[in-house]
Amino acid sequence: MSLLDNKTKLGYGDEINYRVAEDLDDTITLQVMETGDINLPYYGRVKAFGKTCFELATEIKALLEKNLYNRATVIISKNQMRKVRGKIYLSGALTQIGSLDIPVDETFTLSKAVLKSGGFAPGADRSNVRVERKTGDKPEDKKTLTVDLYKIMEEGKSELDIELEPGDFVIVPAMGSLGRVFVTGAVKQPGGLNISSGEKLTVSRAVMAVGGFTEYGNKGRVKVVRKTGDGPKDFKEFFVDVGAVLEKGRMDKDVEVEGGDTIIVSEKWINF
DSSP states (O other): OSSSSSSSSTTOOOOOEEETTSOOOOEEEEETTSSSSSETTTTEEEEEOOOBBBHHHHHHHHHHHHTSSOOOOOOEEEEETOSEEEEEEEEEEEEEEEEEEEEESSSSSSHHHHHHHOOOOOOTTTTTTEEEOOOOTTTTOEEEEEHHHHHHSOOOOOOGGOOOOTTTTEEEEEOEEEEEEEEESSSSEEEEEEEEEEEEBHHHHHHHHHHOOTTTTTTTOEEEEEEEEEEEEEEEEEOHHHHHHHHHHOOGGGBBBOOOEEEEEEEEEOOO
């Protein structure tokens, strides 16, 4: 037993080869479950996560010799043929929920897991994806990481991505509402729009969301009326050149809308 590995710690999903030298039984394979335990023959569950093969074998030897064996020489080695390191679990606003294997030979990031699950479902809050990770043996021993997958997947900020670990739970919430804006005038489908948390809604996007401009819609001078208080005169007006945004790529001219805004598209004057 002194020759057993005393450096590499076992993780969730790892498989070990196990036998007791004094037995006539063949070597069997045991897996470290998401609880961190292995199911030991003739005994039951034993905590294995975070221990080396030597540490685990020493602990099991003492357990077996206490009640079952006069002497137990426990031989444990990590199964190097294991093709996966464990599983992660996905829930919430995704196309497919459930578990995914973590391959041993690749860096398994959060964005990769979401793509492998089929991507986001409609209404997913991509900016507030949570990863719950165990940090100890007790149920309360965990930490929560919040990741902005919108910036990672839409804006290419891969440095914000995180590598997942066996046993991680990925939770994609549905978006809440931050209020409504109203689009009226020379647009194809006038009406209200919800502003969803985690998604930036600008004047140009709001106009396009209601079908875009009519033939005579004035793209260069779209009015925004915004409340500044509770009184009838507590408001301000400003204009946005949506034509420059959509046709010339001038994103600097776009403006983010707020709950309660009214967007008014006037008609252009036509000279005959």
